[in-house]
Amino acid sequence: MERITFLGKTLKNPLVLASGILGNNAGILERVHNAGCGLVTLKSIGPAPRDGHNNPTVVDLGFGMINAVGLPTPGYDRMDAEWQALADRTFPLNASIYGGSVDEFIRVAQFVSEKEPDFIEVNISCPNSDHHGMLFGVDEKAAFAVTNAVKKVISVPLIAKLTPAAPDIGKIAKACEDAGADAICAINTAGPGMVINIEAKMPVLAFKKGGLSGPMIKPVAVRCVYDIYRAVSIPIIGLGGVTTGEDAVEMFMAGATLAGMGSAVRYRGIEVFDQVNRELDDWLTAHHTTRRRLSARPMTGGISRDRQTHPLMIRSAEKPFITMFIPLCSLIYH
Numbered sequence: 001m002e003r004i005t006f007l008g009k010t011l012k013n014p015l016v017l018a019s020g021i022l023g024n025n026a027g028i029l030e031r032v033h034n035a036g037c038g039l040v041t042l043k044s045i046g047p048a049p050r051d052g053h054n055n056p057t058v059v060d061l062g063f064g065m066i067n068a069v070g071l072p073t074p075g076y077d078r079m080d081a082e083w084q085a086l087a088d089r090t091f092p093l094n095a096s097i098y099g100g101s102v103d104e105f106i107r108v109a110q111f112v113s114e115k116e117p118d119f120i121e122v123n124i125s126c127p128n129s130d131h132h133g134m135l136f137g138v139d140e141k142a143a144f145a146v147t148n149a150v151k152k153v154i155s156v157p158l159i160a161k162l163t164p165a166a167p168d169i170g171k172i173a174k175a176c177e178d179a180g181a182d183a184i185c186a187i188n189t190a191g192p193g194m195v196i197n198i199e200a201k202m203p204v205l206a207f208k209k210g211g212l213s214g215p216m217i218k219p220v221a222v223r224c225v226y227d228i229y230r231a232v233s234i235p236i237i238g239l240g241g242v243t244t245g246e247d248a249v250e251m252f253m254a255g256a257t258l259a260g261m262g263s264a265v266r267y268r269g270i271e272v273f274d275q276v277n278r279e280l281d282d283w284l285t286a287h288h289t290t291r292r293r294l295s296a297r298p299m300t301g302g303i304s305r306d307r308q309t310h311p312l313m314i315r316s317a318e319k320p321f322i323t324m325f326i327p328l329c330s331l332i333y334h
């Protein structure tokens with residue numbers, strides 16, 4: 001798989017480990033990098049020690065997972081051993097942070113920036129105490145405020161991680177771009193959902209409700225990436241249900257520059273990164289194309305951003321043809 005320049009850093013391929021999947025241990029993250037992952041993301045780091053929810057916190061439903069881990073964190077300033085080990089890393093690192101208020105975000109961001117990760121991912125999918133528990137990521141003003149505040153105190157590129165709970169995710173992405181975000185990561189888990197064990201007559205999660213991930217949310221994620229692509233000019237990490245090379249192709253076609261994977265590690269092990277790289281290469285070779293041509297974005301090397309030529313953007317002149325062609329085909333088929 002080709003190397004990629006993403007926000008000024010060279011990645012060995014376009015695959016990203018999602019936040020919260022394999023923790024913050026440098027040794028494990030190095031193994032993931034060696035297993036074929038281009039960029040690894042830390043579990044979101046918060047402002048104060050937090051235990052998270054009681055078990056069961058993650059349940060595999062077969063077609064995806066439901067989780068309510070509850071953002072457990074030792075707290076940004078109680079991770080000396082981790083920061084020390086990560087300082088000697090040989091792989092690109094995306095540090096995910098969260099806070100319950102803009103001030104908390106600033107405090108965590110400032111500290112984490114001094115540890116010199118390659119990127120800081122701002123998880124604005126958590127409840128916002130400044131706005132009575134509403135998610136930062138569903139309100140344009142709140143998303144702008146936190147992105148703007150964090151951008152001012154960090155010295156590495158900022159990636160805003162968005163939630164599909166936003167009524168118009170394109171508008172949230174635009175607010176983040178206007179506030180100085182260098183890239184968007186979408187999506188965080190969908191829902192929340194609830195699954196009941198009908199024999200035990202109780203929800204499968206101790207917290208009862210949880211975020212959905214894995215194959216079942218891929219169509220939501222692809223739609224979000226597509227909406228964001230049309231709203232912003234900064235690159236997008238497409239995340240949500242990507243499990244195979246063809247899923248990654250779908251993300252690139254929707255407008256993503258990189259493809260993230262979280263639940264796929266549960267389904268295919270950390271070997272998933274090498275496997276998806278190979279599947280992606282095979283697909284691109286068989287279709288005589290390149291990843292760059294699929295996502296048609298300038299950030300990864302030279303192709304000018306022309307929305308009209310994006311594969312999913314149907315030009316208005318072609319619409320009458322398509323609207324007639326599809327019913328005609330289905331008539332012939334029946």
Ligand SMILES: Cc1cc2nc3c(=O)[nH]c(=O)nc-3n(C[C@H](O)[C@H](O)[C@H](O)COP(=O)(O)O)c2cc1C
Pocket residue numbers: 018019020021043044058065067069071096123161187188189212213214215217239240241242260261262263264
């Ligand atoms: C167990 C678990 C823990 C997660 N923890 C975090 C987290 O700390 N921060 C975050 O931004 N996203 C977190 N996520 C969301 C993932 O990073 C990702 O956005 C989501 O799972 C969709 O991707 P996937 O379908 O490939 O898993 C978590 C997901 C799971 C399944």
